[in-house]
Amino acid sequence: MFSFSMPEGNEPMHVHVRRGGGYAKFWLEPLELDYAKGLKTKEIVRAEVIITENIEIIRRK
Numbered sequence: 001m002f003s004f005s006m007p008e009g010n011e012p013m014h015v016h017v018r019r020g021g022g023y024a025k026f027w028l029e030p031l032e033l034d035y036a037k038g039l040k041t042k043e044i045v046r047a048e049v050i051i052t053e054n055i056e057i058i059r060r061k
Contacts, residue, residue: 012027012028012029013027013028013029013059014026014027014028014034015028015051015058017039017047019039019043020038021038022036022037022038022039022040022043023036023037023038023039024036024037024039024044024047026047026048026051028051028055028058028059031048031051031052031055033048
């Protein structure tokens with residue numbers, strides 16, 4: 001599951017990713033992993049690929 005957050009205070013736009021009991025947070029500009037816990041490396045990489053493939057749609061929303 002992905003959730004998107006607009007800038008709040010001083011935080012830039014970012015995406016939260018959840019799967020099972022794990023989660024991660026990616027900054028969008030530039031695309032960068034902020035943190036991850038309880039996700040396998042493969043899941044983090046897959047999330048980054050999905051975000052990259054849809055980055056323009058995410059930015060427009």
